[in-house]
Amino acid sequence: MTKAAAHARAHDDRALQAAARLFREQGYAGTSLRDIARAAGMLPGSLHYRYASKEDILSALMERAIDRLIESVLAATAASTDPLERVRLAMVEHVRILLSREDSVYVLLYDWRSLSPAAERAIARHRRRYEQFADELLAQAAAHAPLQPGVDLFLVRQFGFGAANWVAQWFDPKGPYTPEQIADSFFRYLTLGTLRSGGG
Amino acid sequence: MTKAAAHARAHDDRALQAAARLFREQGYAGTSLRDIARAAGMLPGSLHYRYASKEDILSALMERAIDRLIESVLAATAASTDPLERVRLAMVEHVRILLSREDSVYVLLYDWRSLSPAAERAIARHRRRYEQFADELLAQAAAHAPLQPGVDLFLVRQFGFGAANWVAQWFDPKGPYTPEQIADSFFRYLTLGTLRSGGG
DNA sequence: CGGCGTGTTGGTCAGTTGACCAAATTTTGC
DNA sequence: GCAAAATTTGGTCAACTGACCAACACGCCG
Numbered sequence: 001m002t003k004a005a006a007h008a009r010a011h012d013d014r015a016l017q018a019a020a021r022l023f024r025e026q027g028y029a030g031t032s033l034r035d036i037a038r039a040a041g042m043l044p045g046s047l048h049y050r051y052a053s054k055e056d057i058l059s060a061l062m063e064r065a066i067d068r069l070i071e072s073v074l075a076a077t078a079a080s081t082d083p084l085e086r087v088r089l090a091m092v093e094h095v096r097i098l099l100s101r102e103d104s105v106y107v108l109l110y111d112w113r114s115l116s117p118a119a120e121r122a123i124a125r126h127r128r129r130y131e132q133f134a135d136e137l138l139a140q141a142a143a144h145a146p147l148q149p150g151v152d153l154f155l156v157r158q159f160g161f162g163a164a165n166w167v168a169q170w171f172d173p174k175g176p177y178t179p180e181q182i183a184d185s186f187f188r189y190l191t192l193g194t195l196r197s198g199g200g
Numbered sequence: 201m202t203k204a205a206a207h208a209r210a211h212d213d214r215a216l217q218a219a220a221r222l223f224r225e226q227g228y229a230g231t232s233l234r235d236i237a238r239a240a241g242m243l244p245g246s247l248h249y250r251y252a253s254k255e256d257i258l259s260a261l262m263e264r265a266i267d268r269l270i271e272s273v274l275a276a277t278a279a280s281t282d283p284l285e286r287v288r289l290a291m292v293e294h295v296r297i298l299l300s301r302e303d304s305v306y307v308l309l310y311d312w313r314s315l316s317p318a319a320e321r322a323i324a325r326h327r328r329r330y331e332q333f334a335d336e337l338l339a340q341a342a343a344h345a346p347l348q349p350g351v352d353l354f355l356v357r358q359f360g361f362g363a364a365n366w367v368a369q370w371f372d373p374k375g376p377y378t379p380e381q382i383a384d385s386f387f388r389y390l391t392l393g394t395l396r397s398g399g400g
Numbered sequence: 401c402g403g404c405g406t407g408t409t410g411g412t413c414a415g416t417t418g419a420c421c422a423a424a425t426t427t428t429g430c
Numbered sequence: 431g432c433a434a435a436a437t438t439t440g441g442t443c444a445a446c447t448g449a450c451c452a453a454c455a456c457g458c459c460g
């Protein structure tokens with residue numbers, strides 16, 4: 001990589017990272033391009049040179065978040081061949097990234113409405129790959145460990161994602177739980193339930 | 201009630217309902233006071249007469265959403281005295297309201313960031329009552345039906361709320377599930393788990 | 401009937417917004 | 431070392447924003 005290209009990419013990174021943080025804190029509409037430029041240490045014109053519109057920034061941010069998610073969860077699940085354990089590893093990693101300093105995943109999940117219909121379709125297509133990977137993990141786990149009768153894997157996926165994604169809303173780094181403990185508990189509740197068998 | 205007061209309250213209702221719908225669709229910062237006034241069938245000045253600031257509208261909206269939630273869930277759980285069934289009824293009702301035309305609950309859950317710290321504290325205090333009610337329901341259920349060892353009721357509450365609140369993000373009225381079916385399945389997964397006992 | 405308070409009108413105001421650009425500057429390939 | 435390409439600068443522009451208000455209309459009560 002040339003020196004200029006490296007420099008440009010570093011600026012690009014800083015712009016997206018600053019945008020992610022601001023979008024997370026103030027929302028998309030609540031953040032101005034000048035805010036982003038200032039936080040990224042550049043002038044508004046430079047930002048415009050890299051991204052033609054504000055929505056381009058959001059789209060790029062979300063694509064990066066999806067890539068980051070897929071890559072990390074893929075790597076995390078490679079640590080085991082047991083289908084059930086792989087689901088647990090995926091859940092832990094998903095929560096871990098969501099609660100990390102990488103704000104783009106939070107923006108991906110919660111600033112959905114700000115996209116134009118066209119951009120939303122593009123991101124949805126991209127995100128579909130992540131969901132498909134999750135569905136594969138679940139299907140393999142279900143093939144390996146028998147399910148309760150009537151359990152719907154689509155609902156299980158939405159159930160798990162919902163609980164996991166919501167953690168970003170209430171997690172307190174100074175609280176008594178680590179991201180790993182939370183995801184681990186959630187996995188246990190989801191598989192074994194919370195009641196003792198025969199109760200209720 | 202006098203005719204004028206009824207008229208005024210109707211306008212108030214229309215303003216809040218219009219604001220809720222727009223905030224849900226475009227977010228708080230993405231919605232202008234003129235948008236709200238137009239959707240409510242009044243002029244910007246009239247809106248200002250009722251609410252001194254845009255944030256006042258959001259606060260009023262959220263307070264109304266909490267009141268609506270508490271009232272409805274309280275009524276729904278009154279239909280049974282079985283502690284476990286009462287949790288199920290609460291979950292179904294929560295999801296039902298979230299997916300109803302009452303957009304204020306959605307705004308309450310997802311436009312949190314837009315409040316100033318002072319307004320946020322006020323809403324948080326108000327919302328705490330709803331969470332306490334949920335915690336009471338869970339504690340009574342736990343006292344009645346023995347839990348698996350190590351189950352943490354705080355995490356169970358966040359688990360359930362997370363899964364339930366996330367439904368608003370993916371629910372499709374034209375899809376194969378009704379809100380009641382979704383909440384019911386979630387309750388089953390949460391209590392009994394998804395795997396057959398002894399599996400895994 | 402008549403005056404009063406509640407609510408409405410249609411507009412103003414200063415400040416901010418996203419998009420854009422010509423000129424200056426830096427970096428690259430030859 | 432030099433011309434071309436890539437990047438940055440510092441600003442402009444029209445459109446929009448939230449807040450606000452003086453003048454006005456209406457229904458209520460005496």
